[in-house]
Amino acid sequence: MRKVLAFDLGGTKIAFGVVAEDGSVLKSDRVETVASKGPAQAIERAVEGAKKLLQELNLKPIDLLGIGIASPGPLDISRGCVDGSPNLPGWSGYSIEGEISKAFGLPARIDNDANAAALGEYLFGAGRGKRNLVYVTISTGIGGGVIVDGKLMRGANGNAAELGHLTLDIKGPPCPCGGNGCYEVMASGTAIARRTREALAAGASSKILTLAGSVDAVTTHHVLQALAEKDALAVKIWDETTEYLGRGLAVIINTFNPEMIVVGGGVTAAGDVLFTPMRTKALKYAFPRLAAVCTIVPAGLGGDVGVVGAAACAFEAAQKN
Ligand SMILES: [Zn+2]
Known part of the structure; x- marks a missing residue:
């Protein structure tokens, strides 16, 4: 071989x-x-x-x-x-x-790396046989890669598909890229932790604080732990997170008309608690004709x-x- x-x-x-x-x-x-x-x-x-x-x-x-x-x-x-x-x-x-x-x-x-991962998922992972595929990774940041008609879209100089920098909120927090309210600044693992810390610092009461020990120590993991116990702040933060993620995926669906979006990255370890609402929202906000042919699945390559x-x-x- x-x-x-x-x-x-x-x-x-x-x-x-x-x-x-x-x-x-x-x-x-x-x-x-x-x-x-x-x-x-x-x-x-x-x-x-x-x-x-x-x-x-x-x-x-x-x-x-x-x-x-x-x-x-x-x-x-x-x-x-x-x-x-x-x-x-x-x-x-x-x-x-x-x-x-x-x-x-x-x-x-x-x-x-995200473009390479897209090609990997297309050739060897969850996206095998899907000629129009988008890969999105949600971890400390958000990255993406796009396969169009069976080919990796590299763009004019090899930097296509910086999907983490789609603007979701022009009044949102600044992003290292120079923009504001980018997809990754609103919905990455880092963003989930930041939004939770901001809510706690503003006086919200939550089990998250007990789980983390201090406001500064809060991570997505603590939010998910509290979510499992139906903590009100965790529910609110998670609902906002899947809303942002769904909105971003809807833009991606409307832009590329993929048969499949493969979602990987550390945050996807959350499993169904992430995928179920994120999928529902993405398909709700995308054009119905495009949503009808698009499945949203976890990455296959781990x-x-x-x-x-x-x-x-x-x-x-x-x-x-
Ligand atoms: Zn950005």
Whole structure:
């Protein structure tokens, strides 16, 4: 079976692995990024780790089709590097793609991590066979990737589908992107915790405070714990959250007319308590004709999505060559 090497870059860790063409991860490992010490040391250690994996699998670079790299955006695709990525400060201009390609003597392809995840879910995950698919990840931020007519939409310079920055409220809180009330500023895990802390600081009484210990320690997890006990503030916060999430998904449905929206990311661990209201609201706010053909499902790749997504980019690139 054909195989590729895949790297999933993040602000705290770099995961890497050898992935077969059925999407199975043959072997994987990770190193700490230590992003503040710059790209060279991190990429060097990740390359070393990946070489060790190849040895353990008794593989040589020549046995591989190529290399896929998933990275936080924004990216400068023409130079194979990040360009002002908040998760990798100081890394702009260093050709991650070029250095990794050189280390193995193989073609490499870098893509935005959420776009790579979309391709991964399309080829190997929950979206197999769906030619029009949107992937949305809800975690500390909100990211997205779009498959149109069976192809990943990369856009004019590789940065398409920054769905986390759809404006939901022009009077909303500021977003690091420079906008206000972006989808991720209203509805990400970080936003859920922030809105809850604001309500508590304004004097709302709730079990959430007891569960968290202090206002500053509140996370989405505490909100969900209190929600299970029908705590009034948790119910209100969660209702607002699924309202924002549903509104955003409705915009996505109306824009891309997908057959399926695959939703991943840490917040989706909430399960039905998230999916049921979010789905109902999304389909209610979208045009009925578009809503009628769209299903909204949990991601299929779980914790492997980063590495498998990067691998999907490598398989796609190899197909074109
Ligand atoms: Zn924004």
